[in-house]
Amino acid sequence: MTDLDLAAPLAAALAAKGYDSLTSVQQAVLAPEAAGRDILVSAQTGSGKTVAFGLAMSGDILDGDRLPEIPLPQALAIAPTRELALQVARELGWLYAGAGAQIATCVGGMDYRTERRALARGAQIVVGTPGRLRDHLERGSLDLSSLRACVLDEADEMLDLGFRDDLEFILQSAPAERRTLMFSATVPPAIAKLATEFQKDALRIVAQGEARQHGDIAYRAVSVTGRDRENAIFNLLRFYEAQTAIVFCKTRANVNHLLARMGNRGFKAVALSGELSQAERTHALQALRDGRARVCIATDVAARGIDLPGLELVIHADLPTNSETLLHRSGRTGRAGAKGVSALVVTSADYKKAQRLLQGAKVEAEWGPAPSADDVRARDDARVLEHPVLTAETGDEAATAALLLERFGAEGVAAAFVRLWREGRPVPEELADTPAAPEARQAPRERGDFSDAVWFALSVGHTGRAEARWLLPKICEAGGITRDAIGAIRVRQDETFVQIATASAGRFGPEVELEPGLSMRRLPGEPNLERPEQGAERGRPFRGGPKPAGRPAAGKPARARRSAGMDEQDGFADRGTSGARTAEAGGRKPKPAGKTASAPWDGAPREPRAPRTGNAPGKAPAGAPRAKFKPKGAAGSHKPAKPGKR
Template sequence: MTHTTIAAPLAAALAAKGYDSLTPVQEAVLAEGIAGRDALVSAQTGSGKTVAFGIAVADQILQGNDKLLFADTPIALAIAPTRELALQVARELSWLYAEAGAQIATCVGGMDYRSERRALERGAHIVVGTPGRLRDHIERGSLDLTGLRAVVLDEADEMLDLGFREDLEFILSSAPEERRTLMFSATVPREIEALAKDFQRDAVRIQTAGERKQHADIEYRALTVSARDREHAIFNVLRFYEARSAIVFCKTRLAVNHLLARMGNRGFQVVALSGELSQQERTHALQALRDGRARVCIATDVAARGIDLPGLELVIHADLPSNSETLLHRSGRTGRAGSKGVSVLVVAPSEVRKAQRLLTGAKLVAEWAKPPSADEVQERDDARLLEHPVLALDLADEMPLANALLDRFGPQQMAAAFVRLWREGRSAPEVLQDLTPPDASTRAPRERGEFGEAVWYSIGVGHTGRAEARWLLPKICEAGGITKNEIGAIRVQQDNTFVQIAKAAAGRFGDALEIEAGVGMMRLDGEPSLERPERPARKPYAPRPEGRPTSPRAPRDEAPRREKPAYQPKPARFVDDAETPRASGWTPDDRPTKAPRPRREDSAPFAKREMHDAPRPRRDASDEASADRKPARDDSRKPRWSPDDRAERSAPRSAGFKSHGGKSDAAPRSAGFKSHGAKSDRPARTGDDSRPQGEGFKPRSTDARPARPAGERPFKAKTEGGERPPRAGGFKKDGFKKDAPRKAPKADASDPSRRFTPPKKPRG
């Protein structure tokens, strides 16, 4: 392939890859007037966008040279939303720039950070990565964007949906302003247009013809199945088409794991692809699909963007996508580069209108049909066996063994054994409930009005069974295999419920049908009586006082007003003074009587206690300076004390008794003992202590104490030199000897032949 505007190294790589012509999007980026300008490109998935932006930025990367020299800093940067797409872009650019000698480094989350840093230090011309890991390298200083000439954002709308706007703004703000910025996306919502205005200069909008006619090579089919047959329908679809590789999309990781286990038990060669897997596990799953070791991939929407699986022929939407854009990206995994594909939507009766809205929003037309039945799957298997290419090959090497088998078992037995072996490696088809696909009138929004001809059914549960219409509606749809459009009124009564079913769909329910264990529907001959029983009359309210407005309240101007009673002054408070003036109309005899407090005639008049007569101690002015000083104790409030009590209390305690009453073997305390039993060198106090003591006071011993010399303390006696005298026996305070003479040896110390050897210090 030759093209006048493609650089020679890239043209050689495209020719070696087998490109005979360029796709519409690749032609659009090479059109006149686009070179060197920022561009916002929208094209359908599988249209060759990766090669398109690789060709578009060739002028900024090569700059007229056929070979690239060593680059201290990257020249081009490509940003992708997912790890798989980033690695795929790196593989595409590797063979595209192989002739030019470009070094390509990847910065992808989940990979070894140190390996990526070493690759950047060795020098890379093009860097491909995800937004989070690229920002991490920039903040750590391992990625320098000062020499950047071109930036490409692949699947920009998906990066915004995943919450990478802040990371994108940080990365683009770190790049030079004179760079070239290209944005590629399958759809261009408002957020992408706003991002383009912020980070692009005079951008040109490129819209290819493929975007106006989405996925012309993909056949869309919508299969209506009951909720209980959803998984069985997926198995039959896989068996019916027998695609070389297929992908099944689910909403959640839990659904992926559940379907993976179910399909693995049925013998499908299946792998999973979800966000909870490590990058190594996701890479191995994709490689298994490329190598043919696996034929079915169960994935979440993380795999819906940019992944190119060669030979992917079938896409199944086990769960409907959330919007039309996701439907396009999911289906875009098949029908790529001119190949054909099938996209199947598994639709429950309650999701018919949602599926139609998704198809309308994506500007797609799908064929509504029933899922393949067990007989159809078996018939397709038999036809595939008869058309197997091995039967038309020249098998001369196997003829001797074949003739021996025919002679031994016969042709019919051999053919039957061959059919049995063919069917053993495949799961048996599932028997599904027969549902009629909805017509166009059913899929269209229904206008409010008359429901039409209908049949009434009675359900044996009502308010007493806590039944509600929102609980019964899916049960009825699932039991009869109908949509909610065939259900009219639902009237919940006290003990039962009446349901209106369209006459055309009433045959699915028959005369009676059980929608749940213990809950059944029964057909009625006519229309039931939906009149509510009359409630018992309420008890009349008490009559309102005259002049008070009734409900509804009368206007304020018309409502009669009540006259306020005449003001009456309150009576004066009663006092003992008979001359105090009182309110008019009152006499001392009219005062309220109150029983006087009884008094005993012979009781003595109340006298205050003497302890209260004592003046309270006051603090001097000098004491007020210290606010935290403890106030003086007022001993005048304590019981009186006499010297006789002291003499009685100071008697020695009887032997063998403690202060708390328990017996003790210790002798009576003597002078010089503390309260806790330890000896003290302080002499006992002498003399009489006339200080009053409180109740429970323990007097000190009355034994005579020696008089203390003036200015001398027994514990801190010092010598004339001011030094403490040595303790007796050469002992320290803790009991070890100090400066004590060593123990004399057994032999005579004066013998010069015998010398004393001090004992060794014990270890530890």
């Protein structure tokens, strides 16, 4: 680094941290063409961008080898989350320690009064989250009138979290002649638009690794059935025995559920989610750093920016929403030349989504089954044989070792050593037969070519509100198949028929339970899919079997059906000759004695009925035909005309 024009305090700090050379992004921001210019940098997580923007803004804020003794901030760094902001503050702290820097943090969840006092004492560098920084600006405790450099770290994430208005407010509060440095893993149109609004003649820097993911991360995609999803996660943790691992979930509820399951199985795990206070989050991270916990279960937002030592394994319990999130998650491991594994847990219904994510991220994953219980035990046995205590020289424990051999024998001592090794480690889970990976599937065929197929009947239909989009993933998970193996799905009144390719039909057997109360049985041949010729008088095709008694035709209330000339009996179960809906037909109970059931209409006009007691004046009783409109005061009208009015 001797050929780089670095201030002496910064060069000394880098040397003390063991920096022999700078990363590609750090070298790019110090290039002569970037000096004094606004820059827009795209760099992946773990590329050393925090140190990069610390070095880049040094020429703007340093006065020689020291920071000027001005009570107002000279540099501002904005990060999307509390953990990332605190991490940035720590990195800038050791980098600028020799230059006499006073650094203040302004993040949500911390004591506002403490932050205000730190700003009042005079801080040359301020690091914070958008919401809290805006709060300090509006209250007058933060003054950016002397700002020389502003850094937006993880700009794409800040826009995703809805911080655009806060960012615009902060940047508009800073001097126009400031230097603006934007760092983002990707540069979508929203980031490019923000750059044109708040940067001048910005230099675009693409750090090495944006188009090619870090080579030290091995991607694995494990195919599992839906019921084995959690067990596969447990076996992955046991198989790799990582010093620190992180498991990503979509929601806080999933995080809490998985944390409880892991605790029951003996894993030393902590959770990170948005519902935790800052003290709880700090305690969880400290437990990971000092070894009291080895597994972190987190949501995407909560894990943004955290830097855990020895993070060797990333597990995607829930698939990410897009390829950028996949890279962000995986970038937690494989840092600074260390090796890491990123494992995607993929159920049969999510095969295509997983392939799209990997293709969009431009990474190749090794597909295969999740580690079985035998695989975990075999890996444990290998670790026992490689344990360093077996090759260490004998010390003062020689006398005890000889006594153990004399009393228990070599075989007994060795067996005890193995039991002690396994003690405290969670027992591996037994997995069901895993579905085939995408590469093992049969060659794709033309959609609709199911001449060689088997029909199955499901015990739910229209009465159970069955839909194809609801049944499809359940069938895929139960048999470990993909959507391509499923042909027609025909929903009928009380059951549903589904067509499965013959090559995949054997996975279901004669009958299988998809979930409690929902079974699927194999049919000896093709079912009768002919629909009754009903509803022709309505001019539209019939939508299924007979409707449940008492349930009107879908989409039309009773009044609309009458006005359209539809028979009142359309869409109901058979009422019998009297027209009354009987309990056997699934309708209402017969009317009690003293109440006459209405007879079928013979087409002749009916006389209006007198209103029943309790009905509003002028309103016909339920079930009576509507009388034709008559002017007020006319004979037979329900409401007499008022005197003096016609």
